[in-house]
Amino acid sequence: MAEITALRTLHNRLRQRLALDLAQAASRIPAFAAPGQPVRVMELEFPSPLGIAAGFDRYGHLGRRASALGFGFNEIGSLGPADMARLRLPARGSARLGINLSLDARQSAEELGAMFRSAWKQADYLVVNLIGPTSEPLMQRTERPRLRRLLAALRHETHTSNLSGTRRVPLVAKLRSLPQQPPLELAELLLELGFDGLLAAHDPGPPATRQRYRGWQDDMQQAQACRQLEHLHRLCSHDLALMSVGGIQTAAHLRARLEAGAELVQVHTALMHQGPWLARGLLARDSERS
Numbered sequence: 001m002a003e004i005t006a007l008r009t010l011h012n013r014l015r016q017r018l019a020l021d022l023a024q025a026a027s028r029i030p031a032f033a034a035p036g037q038p039v040r041v042m043e044l045e046f047p048s049p050l051g052i053a054a055g056f057d058r059y060g061h062l063g064r065r066a067s068a069l070g071f072g073f074n075e076i077g078s079l080g081p082a083d084m085a086r087l088r089l090p091a092r093g094s095a096r097l098g099i100n101l102s103l104d105a106r107q108s109a110e111e112l113g114a115m116f117r118s119a120w121k122q123a124d125y126l127v128v129n130l131i132g133p134t135s136e137p138l139m140q141r142t143e144r145p146r147l148r149r150l151l152a153a154l155r156h157e158t159h160t161s162n163l164s165g166t167r168r169v170p171l172v173a174k175l176r177s178l179p180q181q182p183p184l185e186l187a188e189l190l191l192e193l194g195f196d197g198l199l200a201a202h203d204p205g206p207p208a209t210r211q212r213y214r215g216w217q218d219d220m221q222q223a224q225a226c227r228q229l230e231h232l233h234r235l236c237s238h239d240l241a242l243m244s245v246g247g248i249q250t251a252a253h254l255r256a257r258l259e260a261g262a263e264l265v266q267v268h269t270a271l272m273h274q275g276p277w278l279a280r281g282l283l284a285r286d287s288e289r290s
Helices: 002-026 063-069 081-086 109-120 141-164 184-193 210-215 219-236 251-260 269-274 278-289
Strands: 039-041 044-046 050-052 073-079 096-102 125-129 171-176 197-201 241-245 264-267
Touching: 002 063, 002 269, 050 278, 063 073, 063 096, 063 278, 073 081, 073 125, 081 109, 096 109, 109 125, 109 141, 125 141, 141 171, 141 184, 171 184, 184 219, 197 219, 210 269, 219 241, 219 251, 251 264, 251 278, 264 269, 264 278, 269 278
Parallel strands: 050 073, 050 264, 073 096, 096 125, 125 171, 171 197, 197 241, 241 264
Antiparallel strands: 039 044
């Protein structure tokens, strides 16, 4: 069983590397660009509401050039303190750049603050990743006071940088939103602390198997993700921007998430399966129906 798991992991890594290489090559061909559908979210202008999720372009090799493929933003990461020096961000491109940062339960608020200050200089928005393995201990109810302190410290760090800098970088938290379990309590905490956005992850996480990819073609599973967004939207209203990731494969999926309350939508596995012109297809078909 361990050997099979290792082989699947290697296969996923190779497939993702190939998909990233194809995306980098296609980003240099303007003919692949998708129709523009600019949106304003968190006081930022995004060329389109469709973006790339963290994990695809971890170290920013595609970076802002994702705009040439029709993506309005590209979220790189997740990154820890040791990863910051490995960033290789292309200077060109109009896609917004998000940096997804791991919240490690073993790190102090001071260490996390230093990492956020470094990322702030390069990002258009920052994401606290609360679904990774390093943050899992903090998700226990008994650790809620410590989680609150860390999130409050990071919010203060970002706010201070925004006040002293020449621009404003919004702060988002990525939360798991599983069937019948929209993270309402944690969303309330984000509202209380003054976060700018919430990224709802509807997929249980890696490995991204072909079976799970096919499972998201079920209309009931898509509708369930939309119901979770609707619950969060009612709670957050206009005080917390909603983002959605997990299972988006078609223009209908994209449109349904937006109608359910998401302001920005991310893709990852579909980009690996359908190729770098995915955004062109999803946005063009969505425009035709609008």
